[in-house]
Amino acid sequence: MNDDSASRIVAALRRRIATAPPGAQLPSNRVLVAEHRASPVTVQKALRRLVALGLVESRPGVGSFVRSVPAAPRPADLGWQTAALGSPRIRTSGLSSTQRASVPDAIRLHSGYPAKELLPERLVRAALLRAARTEAAVTRSPAAGLPELQAWFAGQVAAGAPSGVTPPSARDALVVAGSQSALSSVFRAVVGPGQPLVVESPTYWGAILAAEQAGVVLVPVPSGPGGPVPEEVDRAFATTGARAFYAQPTFANPSGAQWSRDAGLAVLEIVRHRGAFLVEDDWAHELAIDADPAPVVGHDHDGHVIYLRSLTKSVSPALRVAAVVARGPARDRILADRAAESMYVSGVLQAAALDVVTQPGWATHLRSMRHQLRIRRDSLLEAVTTHAPALQVDHVPRGGLNLWARLPDGTDVPQVVRDCESRGLVVAPGTEWFPAEPSGPHLRLNFAAEDPARFAEAGRILGEVLAPSA
Template identity: 65%
Template sequence: MNNSSSDRIVTALRDWIASAPAGAQLPSTRSLVAEHGASPVTVQKALRTLIGQGVVESRPGVGTFVCAPRTARPHDYGWQTSALGAPRHRLPHISPAMRTAPQDAIALHSGYPDKELLPERLVRTALARASRGDAALSRSPAAGLPELRSWFAAELGAAAPAGVSSPAASDVIVLPGSQSGLSSLFRTLVGPGNPVLIESPSYWGAILAAAQVGVRLVPVPSGPHGPDPGDVDRAFARTGARAFYAQPSFTNPTGALWPAAVAERVLAAVRRHGAFLIEDDWAHDFGIDADAAPLAARDDSGHVVYLRSLTKSVSPSIRVAGLIARGPARDRILADTQAEAMYVSGLLQAAALDVVTHPAWRTHLRALRGQLASRRDLLAAAIAEHAPAAHLDAVPRGGLNLWLRLPDHTDLPRLTRDCEAEGVIIAAGDDWFPAEPTGRYLRLNYSGPNPGAFPEAARIIGSALSGSALSG
């Protein structure tokens, strides 16, 4: 029997329960099977649903009975105010980009690719294979599986220019996703109360991690071609910061890819000030018209600490990332991550390794490039046609997002509400600024589901912009 049969029985029983006294016994499973023409499995599923809802209770060997109604009463948690005290750091709210959208909505807000852009067959096969291996029952080494660490090192080493030594597997630490890595890096390389430079706009998750640790963010303006290296140099000199968090390849949210000259000058400033560059290579696998160009591949002196996640490109359920650091910094980071999480699930590491070392992985990435290109171009063209007031400074050469500048008088909260009322979920750009926003922006994800609906979504956004979403 299908789910609708179970739901039908649940509805019928709830009607019966509504007029039954507390403690009344429900008809037996056999009676319900006969009454509803359903299988015993379907009836049992309906009963489990009702038990989960707290309206009936099962007494083994006796039967199923209507629960006594519970009188709702307000709870007083005021005592916790004194026990908890004031928070040391007030954390920003979780970004709307993490919202789960209604099934029938056009979702342009998320930071994750749609399921059809993932290597589904490889992931399912890898998880099944890993579950049958030793990784399912054994503890992983604290720094990660040696084979996966070697893969991360080799991937970065392949981009190293002549004269720069490639990283070794011993430089790699495997993490349970990049978000935990950011928290660890801010704790170990910066420390609470100390300044860290950050591009503005930048990844909201990094802003959240910094707030969690209590580091002081120093915004550095960053545009379609990255930050001005002179601004970076002056910010280091002015603040005494010892780290700069950046995304040189397809920055989230702008999609910027730093030109080689900018990358070299920023790296020179980092070295000159004896600082670290925390490089978040989140979009390494999402190049479209260009490939990611990690700065870490140009540095073998330990100034660049490199972070690459597989969560978005392999599967959101495989939260595995690699962090590459050299020298004492690596030892300090490993001690922190081990204290925080002990080790990363060997099962997930084995599955991730299986996927990225399979010959079909490269084939998948080549096809993904074309799929992202067509989605990006479709959404960009639709916005240009139906929402010309939303200005795209530059078409991103990779990544997952369009970063749109809106008229200065746009009422962003009202715009998002108006669009959502029409079935389009969008992400206002304010969350990507570490300080006050410098304008009104939208971040639209072109890798989400149902790209055929992009023109309709653009029409709705354009209508909202030109109508009720504008104030003043």
């Protein structure tokens, strides 16, 4: 039997079924054999798959017919329990599924990074060579970062500030070795051990890990495609006395959610009223697809937003350069924490990063990257929709690297991950992106790290794992 031939017949019949009325008769097995140039055994296998999926009804001696399929019931919305129960007292933190090694020929949809061909490799290599010939190669850089790179990060924030808002200065931008180290310092310096931190649920697994290592108590609020409900955020502040809210308003990891301008202003007003901070993680600023980023920090006049911006995903994972933009005593505390832990960031890496983002080719690279991300996102979405209809993608992300897919209620997520891996597909279970118990079973599928030509195969594997053929 030829699995590829059976899969092609299944895909063709599903397209026909999609436009056919319930009860319509499909072509006979003999016609399908001739039409697809396949063996009778392969055609029968394809029809059994369609029966197993509930799309076709087989009547012995009569033929195969399009089955009347009732609309799938809406999954129960249990996300409200996230805020009601809070974070569990004991969690186990370990290596993320995104950091797992995989066999060389596996289809990798678990990664947290874009593929090498999406990065500005030529710009990076040239920048590293130039940086190695400067004084940065043999001198210590300032604890707060190279002044020119500080000015670039601060200028990025200032460019989005409306009139009447005082933007941060170059001094307010602290260069750090990646956003993960920045999160650790912010949580230690601004929140503190034993203190509550409001977080979206789901949220970035690395932020959960950093908060736990800092001894911070997580206070989850449910967050959907448009972000959290501002009233839920305010309630969390009121009931816990938290002094900070960690969030990803732009193309959140894992869900791809993007806050509206009104939602961002509403949350900013809440933290102002509560005398608190918004820790804005703008990790995907350069990973826009269908919408431009509009960071909340651009509307912050009085230092309520602590802003994180990383170049790791858009420049190179080998250049772990990011910045924390903060003002006042918060800035000084974060700098003191960073200096105590790592003293300073390599001047060579800083010089190379600055070189890349100030080259004329940087803007060209970002336009190309946006185009390629759109192609990859749409290709993976089509593959999942066609071959794995049991996976539900409620929100098509307008930027970022991932699809956030809901599995049917009651699915054994670890078993699905193991079954996929045994077939050569590596996926990330959604469990680790929840600061408390998951509100439902999910997978996070990265569309930027793998060759899009393999997405159809990935979709078929997911479909087989979730709905095995009879």
